[in-house]
Structure formats: C-alpha cells, structure tokens
Amino acid sequence: MVLNSSYLVGNSPVWGEVDPITTTGSKRGKVIEIPADIRDQMVEHALAAVPNEACGLLAGSDGRVERFYPMRNADESQTTYRLDPREQFRVFNEIEGKGWELSGIFHSHTHTEAYPSETDRQQAFYPDAHYVLVSLADPSSPSVRAFTIVDGVIQEQEARIA
Numbered sequence: 271m272v273l274n275s276s277y278l279v280g281n282s283p284v285w286g287e288v289d290p291i292t293t294t295g296s297k298r299g300k301v302i303e304i305p306a307d308i309r310d311q312m313v314e315h316a317l318a319a320v321p322n323e324a325c326g327l328l329a330g331s332d333g334r335v336e337r338f339y340p341m342r343n344a345d346e347s348q349t350t351y352r353l354d355p356r357e358q359f360r361v362f363n364e365i366e367g368k369g370w371e372l373s374g375i376f377h378s379h380t381h382t383e384a385y386p387s388e389t390d391r392q393q394a395f396y397p398d399a400h401y402v403l404v405s406l407a408d409p410s411s412p413s414v415r416a417f418t419i420v421d422g423v424i425q426e427q428e429a430r431i432a
C-alpha cells in the first residue's frame with residue numbers, strides 16, 4: 271500500500287493533498303500474525319499510557335508483524351487517539367526504508383471492549399491496514415482484536431498470536 275503521510279492516523283481531520291490510496295484488497299480477510307513479544311509490547315505501552323489511550327504502528331510483511339512502534343497520543347485523551355504527525359512521518363519513512371508495509375494501526379481502550387468506537391470508524395483512513403485494539407477493561411487479561419475498516423464497514427479479522 272502507499273504510505274501517505276497526509277493521512278494522519280487517529281481521530282484527526284485529513285489535511286493536505288490527498289493521493290489515492292492503493293486498495294488492492296489483497297490483505298482483506300487475512301489473518302494478522304502478531305508475535306507474542308510484540309503483543310506484550312503493545313500491552314505494556316497501553317498500561318504505561320493509562321489513564322489515556324495509547325497508540326502506535328505495526329509494520330511487517332505478508333501479514334506478519336515484525337516491528338511495533340509505540341507512539342505518543344497527541345490527543346492525550348482517555349477516549350481518543352491521534353498520532354503525532356512528525357512521529358508518524360518519521361516512522362512511515364523507516365517502514366518504507368526497510369521495505370515493510372504498514373500492517374497495523376494500534377490503539378488501546380482503557381475501559382471499553384477492544385472494538386472500534388464510532389469515532390474510530392469515522393476516522394479510519396487506511397482500508398488496507400488492520401486496526402489492532404487492546405482493551406484493558408479486564409486488566410488481568412488484556413484482549414487483543416484486529417479489524418479492517420473499509421468504507422466505514424468494520425470487519426473483525428483473526429489476530430493470531432504466534
């Protein structure tokens with residue numbers, strides 16, 4: 271997919287010139303494989319951000335995540351998230367430099383289930399990416415779920431912790 275840094279990730283408006291995003295659909299309906307240590311990194315980042323939501327990006331290839339980029343929630347909010355635009359630009363450059371793809375957009379919910387909120391649905395600008403959510407609603411057992419959001423339609427995808 272094309273990494274277009276004029277699409278900010280998170281609950282923020284689109285700015286700048288918007289290029290068409292490649293929507294091959296090749297990844298749709300496929301599992302996202304998340305190594306257990308990366309799952310643990312996401313949970314740790316989510317816990318560290320409490321009481322706010324945490325966010326970040328996942329990069330990899332062929333549906334398997336190779337790297338988690340914990341990022342700052344520019345909203346500093348308990349109910350929304352937004353990547354810092356400069357951080358997002360830097361990470362997108364690194365992902366492209368390594369020949370990876372943006373495999374997931376991560377954020378946490380502190381008290382609600384790991385399911386996209388109405389705001390998450392409306393602000394989903396990456397039809398090719400998995401939206402990976404961690405819920406801390408049950409702190410003893412954080413849940414991890416993955417979704418695609420295409421034209422406002424949320425579909426759960428299998429998140430395989432491997």
Ligand SMILES: [Zn+2]
Nearest residue numbers: 377386387390
């Ligand atoms: Zn959310």
